[in-house]
Amino acid sequence: MRTWLNFLGLLLAGTALFCSTEAIRQRGEPYPGLANVNRLRTSAMSASGPEGRVIGGSTPAAGTWPWIVSIQNIYSYHICAGIIVDKRHVVTAASCISGLRAKNLICVTGTNDWWNLTASYYQVEKIHAHCNFDKPLYHNDIALLELNEDIVYDDVTKNITLADIDELQEGDVLTMAGWGSTEAQGTYERYLQQASGTYLPVDKCRDKLQNQDDVDLGHVCVQMNVGQGACHGDTGGPLIDQQNRLVGIGNWGVPCGRGYPDVYARAAFYNDWIRTTINGCTIS
Numbered sequence: 001m002r003t004w005l006n007f008l009g010l011l012l013a014g015t016a017l018f019c020s021t022e023a024i025r026q027r028g029e030p031y032p033g034l035a036n037v038n039r040l041r042t043s044a045m046s047a048s049g050p051e052g053r054v055i056g057g058s059t060p061a062a063g064t065w066p067w068i069v070s071i072q073n074i075y076s077y078h079i080c081a082g083i084i085v086d087k088r089h090v091v092t093a094a095s096c097i098s099g100l101r102a103k104n105l106i107c108v109t110g111t112n113d114w115w116n117l118t119a120s121y122y123q124v125e126k127i128h129a130h131c132n133f134d135k136p137l138y139h140n141d142i143a144l145l146e147l148n149e150d151i152v153y154d155d156v157t158k159n160i161t162l163a164d165i166d167e168l169q170e171g172d173v174l175t176m177a178g179w180g181s182t183e184a185q186g187t188y189e190r191y192l193q194q195a196s197g198t199y200l201p202v203d204k205c206r207d208k209l210q211n212q213d214d215v216d217l218g219h220v221c222v223q224m225n226v227g228q229g230a231c232h233g234d235t236g237g238p239l240i241d242q243q244n245r246l247v248g249i250g251n252w253g254v255p256c257g258r259g260y261p262d263v264y265a266r267a268a269f270y271n272d273w274i275r276t277t278i279n280g281c282t283i284s
Contacts, residue, residue: 031098060194062112065177067160067246068192068238069107070114071096071145072121078114081178081237082107083246084159087150089278092236093251093265094133094143102127107145110157112192114179120157122147128277130270138214141251142265144277160238163245166268172199173242174222176262178234178250197224197262205261209254218269220248221261231256239264 067084071092080096090107097105102124111119126146133140151157168174177194205221206212215221220239222229230237230253239248248264267274 066158178237180233197222226259
């Protein structure tokens with residue numbers, strides 16, 4: 001474990017920071033992680049205090065999301081979110097890390113502010129992407145990041161409980177969090193935001209999205225009110241039920257906050273893949 005103060009002094013002098021105006025992976029757009037390192041930062045980072053991120057969201061109290069991490073590039077810029085599943089592994093979307101190298105990724109833990117210079121960070125040693133990622137398109141969008149050292153747990157840093165049985169019923173309240181932008185193609189702010197919606201079964205989700213191909217039993221759909229929902233930068237983030245269990249990992253959507261369902265990888269569907277990959281086995 002290190003803090004950013006140990007690390008940034010070597011990087012900030014004369015180093016350009018990078019950003020992106022890409023995803024939660026918007027349908028038809030490039031992989032969000034790769035896009036994030038291909039665009040120069042175009043606007044100053046907000047330093048005036050907590051502002052919106054998840055569209056229509058609110059700022060949670062410190063420690064409310066102890067399992068969430070900011071996945072960043074080596075220039076300390078937020079790429080995507082991830083979720084701590086054990087002391088050595090963070091689960092995220094495969095589209096977040098597709099085309100990137102492990103040595104260029106860092107996971108920042110224990111903070112609502114991804115630009116917190118005293119937060120703990122961990123370097124990524126290996127990337128384990130699902131072998132059927134995007135086969136077919138927008139399916140199996142899940143990956144594990146294996147860290148080079150154990151995460152230190154405390155009051156604001158813990159692992160999440162995985163939902164291992166699919167018990168979701170239509171109308172169940174589900175809550176998401178992330179560091180994404182407040183509008184389509186907007187820039188990221190600094191502070192974590194959260195918002196709640198209701199579970200929408202696969203068949204009704206397909207009808208609402210007018211899409212029969214890109215949503216299946218491996219996905220969880222969440223219906224938000226107009227003006228709320230996931231947006232660019234929220235890919236890989238957690239979706240939890242009212243028992244604080246992980247039920248989804250941020251996957252893809254359509255333009256932010258317009259009343260369409262947001263789509264997550266279903267944690268229960270990929271539970272075996274997560275556990276076997278952590279244990280050194282591989283299954284598709």
